[in-house]
Amino acid sequence: MSYLFTSFSGWKSYVNEHSLTLPESVLEYEMNQKGGEKEEILSGILRAYEVMKDAVTTGLEEEMTSRSGMINNGAKKVFNNPLTVLSPEFQKLISRALAAKEVNSCMGRVVAAPTAGASGILPGTLVSLQEIHSLKDEAIVEGLLVGAGIALIIEEKASLAGAVGGCQAETGSAAAMASGAIVYCLGGNIDQIFNAVAITIQCMLGLVCDPVAGLVEVPCVVRNASAASIAFSSAQIALSDVSAVIPVDECVEAMGEIGSSMESRYKETAMGGLAATLTGQEISKRVLIQDIEILPDSLQE
Numbered sequence: 001m002s003y004l005f006t007s008f009s010g011w012k013s014y015v016n017e018h019s020l021t022l023p024e025s026v027l028e029y030e031m032n033q034k035g036g037e038k039e040e041i042l043s044g045i046l047r048a049y050e051v052m053k054d055a056v057t058t059g060l061e062e063e064m065t066s067r068s069g070m071i072n073n074g075a076k077k078v079f080n081n082p083l084t085v086l087s088p089e090f091q092k093l094i095s096r097a098l099a100a101k102e103v104n105s106c107m108g109r110v111v112a113a114p115t116a117g118a119s120g121i122l123p124g125t126l127v128s129l130q131e132i133h134s135l136k137d138e139a140i141v142e143g144l145l146v147g148a149g150i151a152l153i154i155e156e157k158a159s160l161a162g163a164v165g166g167c168q169a170e171t172g173s174a175a176a177m178a179s180g181a182i183v184y185c186l187g188g189n190i191d192q193i194f195n196a197v198a199i200t201i202q203c204m205l206g207l208v209c210d211p212v213a214g215l216v217e218v219p220c221v222v223r224n225a226s227a228a229s230i231a232f233s234s235a236q237i238a239l240s241d242v243s244a245v246i247p248v249d250e251c252v253e254a255m256g257e258i259g260s261s262m263e264s265r266y267k268e269t270a271m272g273g274l275a276a277t278l279t280g281q282e283i284s285k286r287v288l289i290q291d292i293e294i295l296p297d298s299l300q301e
Protein backbone atom coordinates (compact mmCIF):
# COMPACT_ATOMS: atom_id res chain seq x y z
CA MET A 1 0.00 0.00 0.00
CA SER A 2 1.40 3.37 -0.96
CA TYR A 3 0.78 6.79 0.55
CA LEU A 4 -2.42 8.45 -0.74
CA PHE A 5 -1.35 12.09 -0.65
CA THR A 6 -3.96 13.51 1.68
CA SER A 7 -1.73 15.87 3.69
CA PHE A 8 1.84 17.15 3.82
CA SER A 9 2.25 16.03 7.44
CA GLY A 10 1.11 12.52 6.46
CA TRP A 11 3.46 12.50 3.45
CA LYS A 12 6.42 13.45 5.67
CA SER A 13 5.55 10.74 8.26
CA TYR A 14 5.16 8.14 5.52
CA VAL A 15 8.53 8.77 3.85
CA ASN A 16 10.28 8.87 7.23
CA GLU A 17 8.66 5.62 8.39
CA HIS A 18 9.45 3.83 5.12
CA SER A 19 12.90 5.38 4.56
CA LEU A 20 11.88 6.77 1.18
CA THR A 21 12.71 10.03 -0.54
CA LEU A 22 9.82 12.26 -1.63
CA PRO A 23 10.20 11.32 -5.32
CA GLU A 24 10.43 7.62 -4.47
CA SER A 25 7.10 7.82 -2.63
CA VAL A 26 5.43 9.50 -5.65
CA LEU A 27 6.87 6.83 -7.95
CA GLU A 28 5.54 4.12 -5.62
CA TYR A 29 2.09 5.77 -5.69
CA GLU A 30 2.13 5.97 -9.48
CA MET A 31 3.10 2.30 -9.81
CA ASN A 32 0.47 1.15 -7.29
CA GLN A 33 -2.39 3.31 -8.52
CA LYS A 34 -1.87 3.18 -12.25
CA GLY A 35 0.46 0.29 -12.92
CA GLY A 36 3.57 0.58 -15.05
CA GLU A 37 7.24 0.05 -14.38
CA LYS A 38 9.52 2.54 -12.72
CA GLU A 39 11.65 3.09 -15.83
CA GLU A 40 8.57 3.61 -17.98
CA ILE A 41 7.21 6.26 -15.59
CA LEU A 42 10.55 8.05 -15.38
CA SER A 43 10.97 8.11 -19.14
CA GLY A 44 7.41 9.48 -19.47
CA ILE A 45 8.28 12.34 -17.12
CA LEU A 46 11.50 12.98 -19.02
CA ARG A 47 9.47 13.20 -22.24
CA ALA A 48 7.15 15.70 -20.56
CA TYR A 49 10.17 17.77 -19.53
CA GLU A 50 11.42 17.71 -23.15
CA VAL A 51 8.04 19.11 -24.24
CA MET A 52 8.39 21.84 -21.60
CA LYS A 53 11.86 22.74 -22.91
CA ASP A 54 10.57 22.77 -26.50
CA ALA A 55 7.73 25.10 -25.49
CA VAL A 56 10.26 27.56 -24.00
CA THR A 57 12.36 27.48 -27.19
CA THR A 58 9.33 27.76 -29.46
CA GLY A 59 7.95 30.72 -27.54
CA LEU A 60 11.29 32.52 -27.73
CA GLU A 61 12.05 31.76 -31.37
CA GLU A 62 8.82 31.49 -33.32
CA GLU A 63 6.00 33.88 -34.17
CA MET A 64 3.65 34.04 -31.19
CA THR A 65 0.53 36.04 -31.98
CA SER A 66 -2.77 34.65 -30.76
CA ARG A 67 -5.88 34.80 -32.93
CA SER A 68 -7.41 37.47 -30.69
CA GLY A 69 -4.22 39.55 -31.02
CA MET A 70 -3.97 39.98 -27.25
CA ILE A 71 -0.81 37.88 -27.16
CA ASN A 72 1.88 39.29 -29.43
CA ASN A 73 5.44 37.98 -28.98
CA GLY A 74 5.76 39.29 -25.42
CA ALA A 75 8.36 36.73 -24.32
CA LYS A 76 10.82 37.73 -27.07
CA LYS A 77 10.35 41.42 -26.24
CA VAL A 78 11.22 40.79 -22.58
CA PHE A 79 14.11 38.45 -23.43
CA ASN A 80 15.72 40.94 -25.83
CA ASN A 81 15.11 44.16 -23.94
CA PRO A 82 18.50 45.74 -23.08
CA LEU A 83 16.84 47.99 -20.50
CA THR A 84 16.26 45.78 -17.50
CA VAL A 85 15.45 46.07 -13.82
CA LEU A 86 16.27 42.39 -13.32
CA SER A 87 19.43 40.28 -13.19
CA PRO A 88 20.13 38.43 -16.47
CA GLU A 89 19.00 35.15 -14.85
CA PHE A 90 15.78 36.70 -13.63
CA GLN A 91 15.08 38.28 -17.01
CA LYS A 92 15.46 34.83 -18.60
CA LEU A 93 13.18 33.25 -15.97
CA ILE A 94 10.39 35.71 -16.73
CA SER A 95 10.89 35.40 -20.50
CA ARG A 96 10.79 31.59 -20.39
CA ALA A 97 7.61 31.45 -18.31
CA LEU A 98 5.98 33.90 -20.73
CA ALA A 99 7.32 31.94 -23.72
CA ALA A 100 5.91 28.53 -22.75
CA LYS A 101 2.54 30.04 -21.81
CA GLU A 102 2.37 32.01 -25.07
CA VAL A 103 2.78 28.72 -26.92
CA ASN A 104 -0.34 27.50 -25.12
CA SER A 105 -2.27 30.69 -25.95
CA CYS A 106 -1.25 30.25 -29.60
CA MET A 107 -2.50 26.65 -29.57
CA GLY A 108 0.93 25.02 -29.51
CA ARG A 109 2.06 21.95 -27.58
CA VAL A 110 2.57 22.31 -23.82
CA VAL A 111 2.43 20.16 -20.71
CA ALA A 112 -0.66 21.04 -18.67
CA ALA A 113 1.11 20.80 -15.32
CA PRO A 114 -1.12 21.16 -13.48
CA THR A 115 -3.31 22.95 -16.10
CA ALA A 116 -2.87 24.55 -19.52
CA GLY A 117 -3.52 27.98 -17.99
CA ALA A 118 -0.49 27.54 -15.75
CA SER A 119 1.67 25.75 -18.32
CA GLY A 120 4.49 28.31 -18.38
CA ILE A 121 5.45 28.15 -14.71
CA LEU A 122 7.19 24.77 -14.41
CA PRO A 123 9.01 25.16 -17.76
CA GLY A 124 10.17 28.68 -16.92
CA THR A 125 11.39 27.84 -13.44
CA LEU A 126 12.91 24.43 -14.12
CA VAL A 127 14.73 25.35 -17.33
CA SER A 128 16.18 28.38 -15.53
CA LEU A 129 17.10 26.36 -12.43
CA GLN A 130 18.79 23.73 -14.59
CA GLU A 131 20.83 26.37 -16.40
CA ILE A 132 21.86 28.29 -13.26
CA HIS A 133 22.94 25.16 -11.35
CA SER A 134 24.02 22.92 -14.27
CA LEU A 135 21.61 20.19 -13.15
CA LYS A 136 21.13 16.94 -15.04
CA ASP A 137 17.73 16.12 -16.56
CA GLU A 138 17.43 13.27 -14.02
CA ALA A 139 17.51 15.76 -11.15
CA ILE A 140 14.75 17.81 -12.78
CA VAL A 141 12.69 14.63 -13.26
CA GLU A 142 12.94 13.98 -9.50
CA GLY A 143 11.90 17.60 -8.89
CA LEU A 144 8.87 17.05 -11.13
CA LEU A 145 7.93 14.00 -9.07
CA VAL A 146 8.04 16.15 -5.93
CA GLY A 147 5.86 18.71 -7.74
CA ALA A 148 3.40 15.97 -8.64
CA GLY A 149 3.09 14.95 -4.97
CA ILE A 150 2.44 18.57 -4.01
CA ALA A 151 -0.27 18.84 -6.69
CA LEU A 152 -1.94 15.61 -5.54
CA ILE A 153 -2.38 17.02 -2.02
CA ILE A 154 -3.62 20.43 -3.23
CA GLU A 155 -6.11 18.69 -5.51
CA GLU A 156 -7.31 16.58 -2.58
CA LYS A 157 -7.63 19.45 -0.09
CA ALA A 158 -8.43 22.44 -2.33
CA SER A 159 -8.39 22.40 -6.14
CA LEU A 160 -6.14 22.79 -9.16
CA ALA A 161 -8.87 24.28 -11.37
CA GLY A 162 -9.64 27.96 -11.92
CA ALA A 163 -13.30 27.06 -12.40
CA VAL A 164 -13.37 25.64 -8.87
CA GLY A 165 -10.91 27.69 -6.86
CA GLY A 166 -9.95 30.74 -8.92
CA CYS A 167 -6.50 31.47 -10.34
CA GLN A 168 -4.86 30.75 -6.96
CA ALA A 169 -5.73 27.10 -7.69
CA GLU A 170 -4.07 27.13 -11.14
CA THR A 171 -1.10 29.48 -11.17
CA GLY A 172 -0.83 29.28 -7.37
CA SER A 173 -0.60 25.49 -7.41
CA ALA A 174 1.89 25.50 -10.29
CA ALA A 175 4.06 27.97 -8.38
CA ALA A 176 3.83 25.78 -5.26
CA MET A 177 4.88 22.74 -7.31
CA ALA A 178 7.78 24.70 -8.78
CA SER A 179 9.06 26.11 -5.48
CA GLY A 180 8.97 22.66 -3.84
CA ALA A 181 10.79 21.19 -6.83
CA ILE A 182 13.44 23.94 -6.74
CA VAL A 183 14.16 23.41 -3.03
CA TYR A 184 14.31 19.64 -3.55
CA CYS A 185 16.71 19.98 -6.51
CA LEU A 186 18.99 22.23 -4.49
CA GLY A 187 19.24 19.68 -1.67
CA GLY A 188 16.72 21.18 0.75
CA ASN A 189 15.23 18.94 3.42
CA ILE A 190 11.55 18.00 3.66
CA ASP A 191 10.71 20.83 6.06
CA GLN A 192 12.32 23.36 3.74
CA ILE A 193 10.50 21.91 0.72
CA PHE A 194 7.11 22.05 2.43
CA ASN A 195 7.88 25.49 3.85
CA ALA A 196 8.51 26.70 0.28
CA VAL A 197 5.09 25.38 -0.70
CA ALA A 198 3.48 27.16 2.27
CA ILE A 199 5.20 30.48 1.46
CA THR A 200 4.20 30.23 -2.19
CA ILE A 201 0.56 29.54 -1.35
CA GLN A 202 0.56 32.47 1.06
CA CYS A 203 1.72 34.72 -1.78
CA MET A 204 -0.89 33.46 -4.24
CA LEU A 205 -3.98 33.21 -2.00
CA GLY A 206 -7.14 34.92 -3.19
CA LEU A 207 -6.18 35.33 -6.85
CA VAL A 208 -9.34 35.28 -8.95
CA CYS A 209 -9.85 33.73 -12.38
CA ASP A 210 -11.02 36.47 -14.76
CA PRO A 211 -9.85 35.68 -18.31
CA VAL A 212 -10.71 38.41 -20.82
CA ALA A 213 -13.17 37.11 -23.44
CA GLY A 214 -12.92 33.71 -21.78
CA LEU A 215 -9.60 33.16 -23.54
CA VAL A 216 -6.64 31.85 -21.56
CA GLU A 217 -4.49 34.82 -22.58
CA VAL A 218 -5.04 37.95 -20.45
CA PRO A 219 -4.17 37.99 -17.57
CA CYS A 220 -3.06 34.34 -17.72
CA VAL A 221 0.22 34.83 -19.61
CA VAL A 222 1.61 37.55 -17.34
CA ARG A 223 0.44 35.66 -14.27
CA ASN A 224 2.65 32.76 -15.34
CA ALA A 225 5.63 35.13 -15.19
CA SER A 226 4.71 36.53 -11.77
CA ALA A 227 3.99 33.04 -10.39
CA ALA A 228 7.42 31.86 -11.63
CA SER A 229 9.08 34.74 -9.79
CA ILE A 230 7.10 33.95 -6.64
CA ALA A 231 8.26 30.32 -6.91
CA PHE A 232 11.86 31.50 -7.02
CA SER A 233 11.48 34.00 -4.16
CA SER A 234 9.63 31.45 -1.99
CA ALA A 235 12.33 28.83 -2.61
CA GLN A 236 15.02 31.33 -1.66
CA ILE A 237 13.17 32.26 1.55
CA ALA A 238 12.60 28.60 2.48
CA LEU A 239 16.21 27.62 1.76
CA SER A 240 17.22 30.36 4.21
CA ASP A 241 15.08 28.70 6.92
CA VAL A 242 12.63 31.57 7.21
CA SER A 243 9.42 30.02 8.49
CA ALA A 244 6.04 30.44 6.81
CA VAL A 245 4.63 30.34 10.39
CA ILE A 246 1.32 28.87 9.19
CA PRO A 247 1.95 25.15 8.44
CA VAL A 248 1.61 24.07 4.82
CA ASP A 249 -1.49 21.91 5.41
CA GLU A 250 -3.27 24.89 6.94
CA CYS A 251 -2.22 27.08 4.01
CA VAL A 252 -3.80 24.56 1.62
CA GLU A 253 -6.96 24.51 3.75
CA ALA A 254 -7.07 28.32 3.52
CA MET A 255 -6.77 28.06 -0.26
CA GLY A 256 -9.72 25.65 -0.32
CA GLU A 257 -11.81 27.84 1.98
CA ILE A 258 -11.14 30.97 -0.10
CA GLY A 259 -11.87 29.08 -3.33
CA SER A 260 -15.18 27.73 -2.10
CA SER A 261 -16.36 31.15 -0.90
CA MET A 262 -15.29 32.93 -4.11
CA GLU A 263 -18.21 34.17 -6.23
CA SER A 264 -18.76 32.29 -9.47
CA ARG A 265 -18.00 35.43 -11.55
CA TYR A 266 -14.38 34.99 -10.42
CA LYS A 267 -14.15 31.36 -11.45
CA GLU A 268 -13.46 31.20 -15.20
CA THR A 269 -16.90 32.50 -16.18
CA ALA A 270 -15.37 35.70 -17.65
CA MET A 271 -18.06 37.72 -15.84
CA GLY A 272 -15.94 39.51 -13.24
CA GLY A 273 -12.64 41.23 -12.64
CA LEU A 274 -10.60 42.07 -15.76
CA ALA A 275 -13.08 40.27 -18.02
CA ALA A 276 -15.84 42.64 -16.86
CA THR A 277 -13.92 45.87 -17.51
CA LEU A 278 -15.01 48.13 -20.39
CA THR A 279 -12.01 47.08 -22.48
CA GLY A 280 -12.48 43.44 -21.52
CA GLN A 281 -16.10 43.59 -22.70
CA GLU A 282 -15.13 45.29 -25.99
CA ILE A 283 -12.52 42.62 -26.68
CA SER A 284 -15.06 39.95 -25.85
CA LYS A 285 -17.51 41.36 -28.45
CA ARG A 286 -14.77 41.60 -31.09
CA VAL A 287 -13.68 38.00 -30.49
CA LEU A 288 -17.30 36.85 -30.75
CA ILE A 289 -17.71 38.69 -34.09
CA GLN A 290 -14.43 37.12 -35.35
CA ASP A 291 -15.77 33.70 -34.42
CA ILE A 292 -19.06 34.31 -36.27
CA GLU A 293 -17.19 35.57 -39.36
CA ILE A 294 -15.18 32.38 -39.69
CA LEU A 295 -18.25 30.15 -39.35
CA PRO A 296 -19.43 28.58 -42.64
CA ASP A 297 -22.35 30.52 -44.21
CA SER A 298 -24.76 27.68 -43.50
CA LEU A 299 -24.15 28.06 -39.75
CA GLN A 300 -24.52 31.84 -39.81
CA GLU A 301 -28.13 31.78 -41.00
Ligand code: SF4
Nearest residue numbers: 117162167170209220
Ligand atom coordinates in the same frame (compact mmCIF):
# COMPACT_ATOMS: atom_id res chain seq x y z
S1 SF4 B 1 -7.03 33.58 -14.95
FE1 SF4 B 1 -8.20 31.67 -14.98
S2 SF4 B 1 -7.88 30.80 -17.03
FE2 SF4 B 1 -6.25 32.34 -16.64
S3 SF4 B 1 -4.54 31.16 -15.76
FE3 SF4 B 1 -5.72 31.97 -14.06
S4 SF4 B 1 -7.13 30.27 -13.58
FE4 SF4 B 1 -6.35 29.86 -15.63
